[in-house]
Amino acid sequence: MVAIDIDNAAKSYAGKRVLDGVSMRIDKGEFVAILGPSGCGKTTLLRLLAGFEKLDDGSIALGGVEVSNKHFTLPPEKRNVGIVFQNYALWPHMSVGDNVGYALKIAGVGSSERKRKSLDALDAVGMRDLSERAPADLSGGQRQRVALARCLAANPSVMLLDEPLANLDVHLRASMEKEFLGFHKRTGATMLYITHDQSEAMALADRIAVMDKGRLVQFARPHELYREPRDEMVARFIGNGLILPASSIAAASQPGQVMAEVFGTPHRVRAPLSGRAGAQLSVHPNDLALANDDGEGFSATVERVVYRGSHNQVDFHPDAMPELSLTLHAPLDRAVAPGHAISVRIDDGWVIPAAA
Amino acid sequence: MPAFSISAKGLILAGLAAFVAVLSLAPLLRLALTGVAPDGFVDLQRLSDLLLKQRVFTATLNSLYVAVASTVLALIVGVLAAVLTVYTDMRAKTAWVFGFVLPLMIPPQVTALAWVQAFSPTSPVLGLLGLTLPQGARHPLFSSYGIVLLLGLYNAPLVFLTVRAALRRLPANLVEAARAAGAGGWRVFFTVLLPLARAGIFAGAALSFVSAIGNFGIQAMLGIPARFPTLITLIYQQLNSYGPDALADMASLALMLSLITVAGICFSGWLGRRKDARVEGLGGAIQIDLGRWRPPVEAACWVFLATTLVLPLSALVATSLVTGFGQELSLATLTLANYSNALLHHASIREAFLTSLGLTTVAVIVLMVVALFLGYFLSWQRSVEVRLIHMAAELSYALPGIVLGVAMILFFLKPLPVLGFSIYGTVWIILAAYLSNFLALALRPVLGGFAQIDRSLEEASQVAGAGFLQRMRDIIVPLVAPAAFASGIIVFMSALNEIQVSILLVSSSARTIGPMIVFLEEGGSSTLAAAVGCLMIVIVLALMLVASGLSSRLPKGALPWQN
Ligand SMILES: Nc1ncnc2c1ncn2[C@@H]1O[C@H](COP(=O)(O)OP(=O)(O)OP(=O)(O)O)[C@@H](O)[C@H]1O
Ligand SMILES: [Mg+2]
Numbered sequence: 053m054v055a056i057d058i059d060n061a062a063k064s065y066a067g068k069r070v071l072d073g074v075s076m077r078i079d080k081g082e083f084v085a086i087l088g089p090s091g092c093g094k095t096t097l098l099r100l101l102a103g104f105e106k107l108d109d110g111s112i113a114l115g116g117v118e119v120s121n122k123h124f125t126l127p128p129e130k131r132n133v134g135i136v137f138q139n140y141a142l143w144p145h146m147s148v149g150d151n152v153g154y155a156l157k158i159a160g161v162g163s164s165e166r167k168r169k170s171l172d173a174l175d176a177v178g179m180r181d182l183s184e185r186a187p188a189d190l191s192g193g194q195r196q197r198v199a200l201a202r203c204l205a206a207n208p209s210v211m212l213l214d215e216p217l218a219n220l221d222v223h224l225r226a227s228m229e230k231e232f233l234g235f236h237k238r239t240g241a242t243m244l245y246i247t248h249d250q251s252e253a254m255a256l257a258d259r260i261a262v263m264d265k266g267r268l269v270q271f272a273r274p275h276e277l278y279r280e281p282r283d284e285m286v287a288r289f290i291g292n293g294l295i296l297p298a299s300s301i302a303a304a305s306q307p308g309q310v311m312a313e314v315f316g317t318p319h320r321v322r323a324p325l326s327g328r329a330g331a332q333l334s335v336h337p338n339d340l341a342l343a344n345d346d347g348e349g350f351s352a353t354v355e356r357v358v359y360r361g362s363h364n365q366v367d368f369h370p371d372a373m374p375e376l377s378l379t380l381h382a383p384l385d386r387a388v389a390p391g392h393a394i395s396v397r398i399d400d401g402w403v404i405p406a407a408a
Numbered sequence: 409m410p411a412f413s414i415s416a417k418g419l420i421l422a423g424l425a426a427f428v429a430v431l432s433l434a435p436l437l438r439l440a441l442t443g444v445a446p447d448g449f450v451d452l453q454r455l456s457d458l459l460l461k462q463r464v465f466t467a468t469l470n471s472l473y474v475a476v477a478s479t480v481l482a483l484i485v486g487v488l489a490a491v492l493t494v495y496t497d498m499r500a501k502t503a504w505v506f507g508f509v510l511p512l513m514i515p516p517q518v519t520a521l522a523w524v525q526a527f528s529p530t531s532p533v534l535g536l537l538g539l540t541l542p543q544g545a546r547h548p549l550f551s552s553y554g555i556v557l558l559l560g561l562y563n564a565p566l567v568f569l570t571v572r573a574a575l576r577r578l579p580a581n582l583v584e585a586a587r588a589a590g591a592g593g594w595r596v597f598f599t600v601l602l603p604l605a606r607a608g609i610f611a612g613a614a615l616s617f618v619s620a621i622g623n624f625g626i627q628a629m630l631g632i633p634a635r636f637p638t639l640i641t642l643i644y645q646q647l648n649s650y651g652p653d654a655l656a657d658m659a660s661l662a663l664m665l666s667l668i669t670v671a672g673i674c675f676s677g678w679l680g681r682r683k684d685a686r687v688e689g690l691g692g693a694i695q696i697d698l699g700r701w702r703p704p705v706e707a708a709c710w711v712f713l714a715t716t717l718v719l720p721l722s723a724l725v726a727t728s729l730v731t732g733f734g735q736e737l738s739l740a741t742l743t744l745a746n747y748s749n750a751l752l753h754h755a756s757i758r759e760a761f762l763t764s765l766g767l768t769t770v771a772v773i774v775l776m777v778v779a780l781f782l783g784y785f786l787s788w789q790r791s792v793e794v795r796l797i798h799m800a801a802e803l804s805y806a807l808p809g810i811v812l813g814v815a816m817i818l819f820f821l822k823p824l825p826v827l828g829f830s831i832y833g834t835v836w837i838i839l840a841a842y843l844s845n846f847l848a849l850a851l852r853p854v855l856g857g858f859a860q861i862d863r864s865l866e867e868a869s870q871v872a873g874a875g876f877l878q879r880m881r882d883i884i885v886p887l888v889a890p891a892a893f894a895s896g897i898i899v900f901m902s903a904l905n906e907i908q909v910s911i912l913l914v915s916s917s918a919r920t921i922g923p924m925i926v927f928l929e930e931g932g933s934s935t936l937a938a939a940v941g942c943l944m945i946v947i948v949l950a951l952m953l954v955a956s957g958l959s960s961r962l963p964k965g966a967l968p969w970q971n
Contacts (some may be wrong), residue, residue, distance in 0.1 A: 102871055135871050143862035145886045154882070155872035256833055326822040 053078040053116075055210055055242040057102065061111035070096050072266045073110070078259075083236050085257035087250055087289070094246045098212050102135055103128035114341045115209050118264055134208030138215045140199040142187035143387045148174070148198050149183035157204035173205035174198075174296035176238065177231070193224045196232075204239060211244045217252065229255055238407070249288055254278070262286050278336070280322070280402055287334035287404060294340075294378055298333040298403055312403060315372040321401035330406035337365070339400040340380035342388070349397035353376075355388050368394065416875045426910060427778060428764060428797045431844040432804040434814035442818050443663030446656035458660055459683040462755040463637060468664060474555050475621040475672070481560025482616040485569025491597070493573045495696045505939065506828040507713045509969040512565040513602055513948045516625030516904035517925045518941035523558055524629065525938065526723035530733070549814050550634035555627060559620040561716050566619060567612035569968055574608020575601070580695075593915065610680030615671040620695055622808025628926055639665045640810050640908070647912055657816060666807050673806065687880065721945070728938035746939035757876035757924060757940060771842040772896045775850040778843075783851060784884065787858035787865070798851075805848035809841075809946055810910030816841045816913060833915040838864040841909045849902060850895045859889025890961040898954040898968075901948055 056078040061072040071093045078084050088093050099105045101112060103119065103126055112120040114133070142151050153170035161169070163341040170358040174180045177197035187195060196216060203211055216232075217225045233256060236243055247253050254262050255272045262285075270282040281287035283296055298312040301323070309324040314333060321333060343349035355377070356367040363381040366388055370376060380396065382388060444450055458464060489508055493501050511519060527549055578601065586600045602609070627638050637645075643661050646654045698705055726737045728746050735741050750757045782801075784795045804812055820837050823830045831837045861884075869883045885892075907922035914923050915920065921944065928937035955967055 102867075104867060104870075125900040128867070129873045129875055131871070132873070133871055135868065137864045137868060139862060139864060142861065143865060143868070143883060143887075154869065154874075158873040158878065202868075202872075208871075 053080045054078070054113075055115060055245065057081070057113040057116075058097075058101075058110070059112070061107055061112060063093075063100060063101060063105065064108055064166045070266050071100070074263075074266075075110075076261055076268060076271060079156065080242055081240045083245065083256060083258045085253035085260045085291045086244065086246045086263060087260050088248060088263035089289075090248060092263045094248070094263060095214055097263075098135075098214055098244065098246055101210070102133050102212060103131050110242050123377070132206075132209050134203035134206050136196075136199045136203050136213040136216045136330070138212070138217070140187075140195045140216055140219075142195055142198055142202070144187055146187075146291040148179070148185050148187065148190070151187065151198060152183070152202045152205045154202070170201075170205050173201040176204060177201045177236065178294065182220050184271040184390035192220055193228065196220065196228060200235065204235075209242065211241050213243065215246055215248070217247070217249075222387065225252070232256055243386060244400070262289065272298045280324070281334050281404060284332060284334075286405060287332075287402075289406045291336050292379070294337070295334060295404075296376075296378075296398075296401070296403075297373070298331055301403060310403060311403075314398060314401075315370045317350045319401065321398065321403060322405040324405045328406040330404045332404045333398075333401045335398060335401045337379045337381050340378070341397045341399055342366075342380070342382050342386055343395040343397040349395040352394050352396050354388050354392045354394055356390055357388055364388070366394075368396070370396070415876065419932045420876075420948070421785060424778065424782055424785070424797055425793060426775070427843075428800045430849070431840055432800040432847070435635040435819035435844070436800075436807075438819045439659055439662060439666075439811070439815035440870075441494065442656060443659040446659065455581070455660060458657055461649055461662065462932060464642065464661065465640045467637040467639050468668075470552070470637060471621055472668065474552065474559060475617050475668075476640060477556040478559035478563060478620045479613055479616045481556065482512055482567045482620075483609065483613055485560065485564035486616075488610060489564065489568045489576055490571040492705065492709065494572055495601075496699065496705070497702065498696050498709065499702075499952070503926060504709055504713065506969055507717055508568065511562060511717060512813060513901055513905070513952065513969065514945055515907065515925070516562055516623050517629055517907050517922065518625075519562060520558060520626045520629035521925060521929060521934075521937055521941050522720035523554075525727045525733075525934065526720040526814075540908065547633070548903060549630055551630075551635050552634070554634070555636065555638075556629045558626045558630065559623055562626060563619050563624065564617040565968075566615045567609075570612035570615060571605060571608045573613075574605040578604050586686075590673045600933070606911050607680045610676045614673050614676035614680075618669055618806060618808075621669055621742050622810065624808075624810055624911055625922075625926070628911075629929065632930075636774055639668075640808065643810055643814065655814075655821075658814050659818060662811040666811050669807055669811075678844070724938050724941055727935055728942045729732065729913070730935060733934040745895055746935050749936060750939045750943065754936070756846075756919060757921075757928075757936075760832070760919040760921045760924045763919060764904055765837050767835060767842060767920065768900055770839060770905050772850075772900050775846055775899055776892050776896050778847060779850040779854045780880070780888060780893055783854035783858050783888070784880070786851070786855060798848075801847040801851065803877060805846070809906060810912060811854075811911035812845050813909055830904035832913075833917065835918040838913045838918060838920060838931065841913060842903050842906075845906075845909050846899045846903060850899045853891045853895040854888060857888040861887045861889075890958060892960065894955060894967060897951055901951055903943070904947065929933060 054077050055075070058074055058076040061071055061074045062069070074093075074097065076398050086097065089096055096105065099121060100107060101114075106125045107120045107122050109122050111118055111122075113386050114131060118124075119131055134146050138350045142148075143154070146154070149167070149170055152173050156166040156169055171180055171183060174183055177200050179194065179201060182190070182194065182198075187198065190198065196219075217228055219374070220228060229252060232245075236256075245253075245256060254277075257274065259271060259273055260277055262269045262277065269284050270277060272280075277286060277290050281290060281293065287293040287295060296314050298314055298321075300311075300318075301311040302311045304311050304320055308322055308325055309320055311318050312321050312323075312333060313319075350370055350372065352368045352370045354366060354368045354376075356366070358365040360381075362384075364384060364386075366382045368378055368380070370378065371393075378396075388394060444455070445452075459468070492498055493505055498504070524547065528547055549558070582600055582604065583596055586596045589635075591599065622640065624640050624644070627640050628644065630636075631638055631641050639661055643658050643665070646658050646661070718823055729743060730737055730741050731743055731745060752758070753763075782794075782797065785791075814836055817832060820840065821830060821832050831840070864885055865887065866879055869879045874882060877944060905922065906920075907926065910920045911923045911926075914920055921940070925937050925940055928934075928940065952969060953965075956970065958969055959970060
């Protein structure tokens with residue numbers, strides 16, 4: 053069943069388009085991440101879903117009911133969505149328990165029932181013992197959990213999270229990521245999770261919507277984004293992607309594969325089944341390897357070697373295009389040093405489709 | 409789903425608009441109309457006859473003169489005080505600031521009364537100090553100099569507060585950079601600090617000018633006996649001698665006063681904006697070591713307070729404790745008769761106290777509610793209508809209270825539609841004037857309160873399903889309550905202290921306490937007037953104490969008398 057159906061949504065502020073023709077269907081129980089650089093319109097999309105902003109064009113339906121179009125906006129209090137705000141927005145004059153139980157109180161749930169349900173919600177985030185505390189007396193991670201519990205207790209049809217981990221330190225982020233996953237599995241809630249951290253999105257989401265300059269560029273599963281990016285922006289954004297120029301593309305023996313010439317050397321890589329192939333090849337540092345002998349790859353020169361524990365990170369430039377800086381991961385037993393001439397093999401790559 | 413429905417929010421916004429339209433906009437428009445075209449057409453002949461009349465012309469010049477001269481005095485005193493308390497290592501600053509700002513909280517007519525009594529030839533305190541003024545000579549304060557002096561000292565705290573706020577925003581590294589460039593103390597002061605604080609200084613000047621030109625208490629108490637007419641006393645005397653028949657002329661004079669006020673605000677705004685220097689930078693507070701100058705500077709500061717605050721107030725207290733003005737205060741003459749008279753025997757004083765307390769309480773309650781809602785819209789849902797409402801409120805606060813008084817009479821003189829009676833001459837017209845005049849004042853701390861809370865707190869309750877009024881009750885009011893309380897206190901003090909708004913509106917059946925002092929003093933009951941003045945100061949001090957107790961929960965700067 054479709055939980056969120058965004059159709060051709062458009063929004064401008066003072067004549068400036070910040071969302072342009074965004075369409076997206078999200079199934080019930082799905083965990084979707086919205087990923088994109090700062091200012092691309094992620095928060096605007098979330099505020100449109102919550103009902104804080106009005107649509108200029110298009111429509112939004114929640115659970116099959118249209119809640120926004122250009123003439124009508126159902127107010128947030130009637131939408132049954134939950135939001136976890138970036139700054140948590142816990143009410144400082146209420147205890148943790150009252151914060152969590154507020155939506156139930158508004159819904160007219162009796163006080164004993166309310167108490168039970170908010171304790172359950174606090175339980176789900178491991179905060180049951182702190183229900184009498186004031187929000188001011190909590191740590192950052194604890195506040196995050198309370199905000200999550202507050203959202204959960206209201207039993208919303210959709211949970212919207214705007215960069216919920218942005219205010220936490222790196223260490224806490226990792227543990228909260230794990231918690232979000234467990235939380236999603238337990239509750240089966242439909243979650244829309246905004247972030248500009250691609251590794252966070254890859255780790256958490258069933259599907260990722262990549263946005264750029266107000267447009268939805270690609271909406272796909274993480275491995276698909278990684279392996280088959282639709283354009284250069286996605287390719288660069290995901291997994292430290294690299295772009296190489298490709299030419300003389302010819303069909304290979306298997307469908308979905310082509311022979312492409314990169315820096316004068318032919319390589320077997322993947323390409324879209326339909327549509328035209330462009331002149332750019334998307335690869336990742338892991339897809340590049342040091343070749344054993346010259347004929348196998350293109351020649352390049354090492355710029356820098358950085359020890360990364362499990363491997364060496366080798367920064368280099370192809371001799372055919374010295375201004376392009378690339379990276380590969382080399383096994384520790386391969387001795388390389390700055391200035392060395394090397395030969396680089398492309399194990400896997402994806403020819404980015406030409407723009408329509 | 410309904411395409412549109414009448415929301416609680418829409419209704420409240422409409423209510424706010426109606427509130428301001430009836431209480432501020434319509435009366436002021438009526439005033440402008442009557443001032444320019446009393447009979448429905450613009451009669452330039454009448455206007456020029458009126459404004460060029462010797463008396464009117466002189467009064468206009470006099471008004472301008474006292475306002476400008478006293479503003480210069482207020483600037484000198486206020487800026488000095490701000491620089492000393494913000495930048496130097498002067499000791500006991502908190503206490504000194506409290507004493508310096510205190511006069512601002514005291515009704516101006518009480519201040520005037522205190523000064524008059526302190527420096528009269530039969531002064532009770534000058535005598536104690538072994539000083540005397542020549543018997544039979546005219547009172548030195550009953551003169552244009554007296555008015556300028558008192559207005560200047562009265563408004564110095566206003567300048568002080570705005571300049572202090574501006575100076576506090578200046579980062580230390582600007583001064584350090586000037587020092588590093590080789591500039592000495594005075595050079596730094598005149599070439600760096602003053603120019604950077606300029607916007608604040610001119611904002612203070614505007615406040616002082618507006619306050620001075622509309623200050624009825626001091627201008628009436630000193631100007632009338634001195635036969636030194638100003639626009640404001642002229643309007644008052646016109647109503648006294650001709651009654652509402654003189655309304656058209658009063659309206660023209662009030663309009664003139666408003667124009668001067670608005671021109672003053674615009675002029676200093678322009679001066680402050682020219683070559684606007686927006687300051688960015690870091691660094692803690694600037695500290696200037698007074699070194700060996702510290703003791704003499706401190707001594708000068710405290711002598712200043714002793715002369716301008718302690719001396720007049722002790723004269724007031726001394727006068728309130730004897731039965732006849734000029735009587736020496738000793739154990740034999742000491743009496744509480746004036747206080748018992750004021751509180752128990754003198755029915756009109758008692759009633760004036762009760763009327764004022766009642767009016768003030770109602771005004772505070774209404775204005776706190778209105779300010780909470782208006783503050784919400786101004787902070788989070790600014791639209792053209794909301795801005796217009798705000799402008800109207802600010803206008804009726806900025807214009808001299810007596811102008812508002814004239815406007816209220818003009819607008820409410822006729823019987824109300826539907827109800828069929830006129831509220832002129834009753835307490836209701838005074839209440840209407842208070843609500844109109846003090847709305848902007850009530851709004852300020854509330855806006856500060858809203859600025860301190862994040863909008864997402866409201867949005868979080870909205871997604872939890874709470875409607876507008878529920879959000880207001882559960883989330884916004886608890887969070888803004890301290891600021892709203894501060895605004896309640898400030899409105900309470902201002903309304904209790906005021907004289908200029910109600911002076912034209914009081915009648916035998918509806919008297920407030922502010923004008924009472926003028927009436928008593930005019931009627932020769934100086935000792936009774938002194939007792940009433942002392943009682944008002946006690947009330948003010950009690951209110952300040954209550955508010956200070958809550959200061960830790962208030963937005964910074966909500967209480968003007970705190971350092
Ligand atoms: N209320 C507003 N008025 C005017 N412009 C706005 C408003 N809100 C957002 N914008 C603009 O719309 C664009 C998209 O903003 P949005 O907050 O949706 O970006 P974002 O993707 O959430 O960015 P970030 O990752 O920095 O949070 C930005 O250019 C922003 O300046
Ligand atoms: Mg954002």
